[in-house]
Amino acid sequence: MSRRVERLAIIGLGLIGSSIARAVKERLPDVMVTGHDASADVRDIAQTLGLCDAVIDDAAGAVADADLVILAVPVGGMAAAASAMAPGLGKDTIISDVGSSKASVAEALGHALPGHIVIPAHPVAGTENSGPAAGFASLFDGRWCIVTPDAAAPADAVAALTEFWEALGAKVDVMDAAHxxxxxxxxxxxxxxxxxxxxxxxxxxxxxxxxxxxxxxxxxxxxxxxxxxxxxxxxxxxxxxxxxxxxxxxxxxxxxxxxxxxxxxxxxxxxxxxxxxxxxxxxxxxxxxxxxxxxxxxxxxx
Amino acid sequence: MSRRVERLAIIGLGLIGSSIARAVKERLPDVMVTGHDASADVRDIAQTLGLCDAVIDDAAGAVADADLVILAVPVGGMAAAASAMAPGLGKDTIISDVGSSKASVAEALGHALPGHIVIPAHPVAGTENSGPAAGFASLFDGRWCIVTPDAAAPADAVAALTEFWEALGAKVDVMDAAHxxxxxxxxxxxxxxxxxxxxxxxxxxxxxxxxxxxxxxxxxxxxxxxxxxxxxxxxxxxxxxxxxxxxxxxxxxxxxxxxxxxxxxxxxxxxxxxxxxxxxxxxxxxxxxxxxxxxxxxxxxx
Structure with missing residues (x-):
């Protein structure tokens, strides 16, 4: 069986989340993108900017039917964001993130989402700006995205996540979270x-x-x-x-x-x-x- | 009496010296520019690039008849550069520099050139590149140039140096060397x-x-x-x-x-x-x- 991402949910629509949304619109136009942000103001801006096919008010609703969920929130907020969306998650959904530290995120998500497929990742890219209006589609072009699967991660899920980031212009490396x-x-x-x-x-x-x-x-x-x-x-x-x-x-x-x-x-x-x-x-x-x-x-x- | 710079000598034709030469050619085309560098290779490149009206092999020859001499050499080389050019210097010539430290340069030049008009200066501008080919005419646009005259500096000489840097696009501030x-x-x-x-x-x-x-x-x-x-x-x-x-x-x-x-x-x-x-x-x-x-x-x- 080989996986492909056809439905993407982005939780957190700041610089990185909104850049992913823009890049997907440009590079993977067939992928359906739903988005959610804990801030109603950010959701309104995302709606106005047309970043996603749908901006959803509740996190659980945003991730329903998603093949891939990307958490693009501060690393200290991963556990809360994961718990909020958990009721909507399917067992086959790949849950990933974009956080700058990986061991702590792996632990937080593993704890919040037992039995789910969690594959942490980190695109090494950004600017000094923040918020949904700061993102742009080419942010990941030529940058490295580091994926840190643990031993339990299904190979086809790692491959699908790798293929996703490569489609956005990134180069992908796999390493363990501690390194x-x-x-x-x-x-x-x-x-x-x-x-x-x-x-x-x-x-x-x-x-x-x-x-x-x-x-x-x-x-x-x-x-x-x-x-x-x-x-x-x-x-x-x-x-x-x-x-x-x-x-x-x-x-x-x-x-x-x-x-x-x-x-x-x-x-x-x-x-x-x-x-x-x-x-x-x-x-x-x-x-x-x-x-x-x-x-x-x-x-x-x- | 008011002074104007009509003949400029630049000692040291690296990033800053060559940028001054290019800026003068563009913004002050009537000023005659002679240049010198202690390195014969750099002098050859400066000649090929047409940076100056004349590139002169000996420092004393380069500064003869100059209204303004700018030393654009590392601050540890100021004393040696000043001594090398001293035999050619007129008593009315303004001697300035572009070094990033000013108290030490003031002391070195004062010692090497007793009785001369020395007005240290520092254009706060640059890039990470070095050498005569790295310079460009717009380097000083909108940047500050700090001039640090001592009490003995003639006001008309300070004014002429200020006017010179402003013509190159810089904004000028005057302060004491220690500050x-x-x-x-x-x-x-x-x-x-x-x-x-x-x-x-x-x-x-x-x-x-x-x-x-x-x-x-x-x-x-x-x-x-x-x-x-x-x-x-x-x-x-x-x-x-x-x-x-x-x-x-x-x-x-x-x-x-x-x-x-x-x-x-x-x-x-x-x-x-x-x-x-x-x-x-x-x-x-x-x-x-x-x-x-x-x-x-x-x-x-x-």
């Missing part, structure tokens, strides 16, 4: 934590006014403000859900920062130059792999 | 140090391969790789030249990072959400002030 959480702690969670920290630090110094920080931000600071403008609730939940991996990675960052701090204090020019030369090569690899814009300055208009 | 160094430690030097650190940390973990870091960099990490790809020698020099302000600012960053680390460890959701909500507002101000692209994700192509 995902360590990898994303490095490539996403720590960068967000550092960005949130430095933007907070800069805005609270006595010696330098906030107005000066804003005026002269083109010296580098403005780059950090983009990810520090990401959704506060989503990121609060990510740090709490992936606490151990984030703290372990932060420990390594702190060690390295202390080494560079000492090099500056001692005037160790060679150590600084060696370090800065090594890091330059990483960006070239990211561009060669198609994971960033090759244009200078991210392609900002000058 | 500049504190402001830029926050808006530029600390962000670069943090970016260099995290990119190094991520590339040296045992648990996560460099290939994984590159593949999943769209989760946030790739943003940091841009400024961590900046010129290693330039940045080595900045950290050594502005050591005190950088270390003072780093201390504040470390305090804040420790607070957030503790909030994660303790599961203090409110503290995290409050912090992340506050930082979101800063980006809106930067965009409102015209200091970053309003498009999502810096306007990267999706």
């Amino acid at each position: 995902h959480d360590m990898v994303l702690a490095v490539t996403s969670h720590l960068p967000h934590l550092i960005a949130y920290t430095i933007v907070g630090t800069a805005s609270e110094l006595e010696e330098v006014t906030e107005s000066e920080v804003i005026k002269y931000s083109a010296g580098g600071f403005r780059d950090f403000t983009r990810i520090a403008a990401s959704d506060p609730v989503m990121w609060r939940d990510v740090f709490l859900a992936n606490k151990d991996a984030v703290l372990a990675t932060l420990q390594r960052f702190n060690e390295d920062l202390t080494v560079l701090q000492q090099a500056i204090r001692r005037g160790d020019a060679d150590k600084l130059e060696d370090w800065f030369t090594r890091t330059r090569a990483i960006r070239r690899s990211i561009i060669a792999e198609g994971q960033d814009d090759p244009a200078p300055d991210f392609g900002r208009k000058h | 500049h160094d504190m402001v830029l430690a926050v808006t530029s030097h600390l962000p670069h140090l943090i970016a260099y650190t995290i990119v190094g940390t991520a590339s040296e973990l045992e648990e996560v391969t460099e290939s994984e870091v590159i593949k999943y960099s769209a989760g946030g990490f790739r943003d940091f790789t841009r400024i961590a790809a900046s010129d290693p020698v330039m940045w080595r020099d900045v950290f050594l030249a502005n050591k005190d302000a950088v270390l003072a600012t780093l201390q504040r960053f470390n305090e804040d990072l420790t607070v957030l680390q503790q909030a994660i460890r303790r599961g203090d959701a409110d503290k995290l959400e409050d912090w992340f909500t506050r930082t979101r507002a800063i980006r809106r101000s930067i965009i409102a002030e015209g200091q970053d692209d309003p498009a999502p994700d810096f306007g990267r192509k999706h």
Whole structure:
């Protein structure tokens, strides 16, 4: 038996949920999409934007008859969202998500939906904007989607989820949830934590006014403000859900920062130059792999 | 008497020097531009690109008859560059620079060029690329240029330098060198140090391969790789030249990072959400002030 997704339900119609809806409309026009959001305001906007074939007021109603349900809510809200829709779920429905931490989500969904097919996933894509109007169909083009099935996940369901994400333009990797959480702690969670920290630090110094920080931000600071403008609730939940991996990675960052701090204090020019030369090569690899814009300055208009 | 720049000499033809040359050709076509770089290869490229009216092999020859000389070399190389050109300098020539630290440059140039008119300056603009081919005429459009004259600087010379940068599209602020160094430690030097650190940390973990870091960099990490790809020698020099302000600012960053680390460890959701909500507002101000692209994700192509 091979599965194909013909009816999709999206729970949560923010940046990611609404981008999935738009991408499906564009790339998989035969798929019927129902959507639900816990917020009546968001549902109204989704209705006005025509994001889905139907926007449904109750979660259980939205998932009835779905082949695939994607939970696109903050990771701390997965359990509640799963419980709300549970009464409407068929036993054959694949339940997946888009959360940035996977072990905690697997546990929450496994607990809330015993006996159901749960296959957590994480498309590594986004922008600093939030809400149903912020999404766009090409968000997943060329980005990786990491799927973290456990041993019980049916192979045909994993294949159907993989095929779905590939149809939306993503490349799919499969790994276990714990490894995902360590990898994303490095490539996403720590960068967000550092960005949130430095933007907070800069805005609270006595010696330098906030107005000066804003005026002269083109010296580098403005780059950090983009990810520090990401959704506060989503990121609060990510740090709490992936606490151990984030703290372990932060420990390594702190060690390295202390080494560079000492090099500056001692005037160790060679150590600084060696370090800065090594890091330059990483960006070239990211561009060669198609994971960033090759244009200078991210392609900002000058 | 009022001064106007009619003959400009640029010492150092990398990203910034070559951008000045291009901007002058476009915005101030009557100004005669001579250029020099300590590297014969760079001089050849500058000649081929037609960056200047004349590319001169010796620094002293390049500055002869100039109304304004701009040193666009790493801040650690200012003293040597000044000494090399000193024999050719007229007493009326304004000597300025583009370095990212100002107190150390003021001291180095004052010492190397006694009795000359030295007015340090810093256009807060750039990209991650280096070299004479990386420059472009619009680099300074809408960016701030900070001029840091000392008490001895003639007012007409400060006015002429201000007028010059404004003609290139920049907005000009005047402040003292020590304050500049504190402001830029926050808006530029600390962000670069943090970016260099995290990119190094991520590339040296045992648990996560460099290939994984590159593949999943769209989760946030790739943003940091841009400024961590900046010129290693330039940045080595900045950290050594502005050591005190950088270390003072780093201390504040470390305090804040420790607070957030503790909030994660303790599961203090409110503290995290409050912090992340506050930082979101800063980006809106930067965009409102015209200091970053309003498009999502810096306007990267999706």
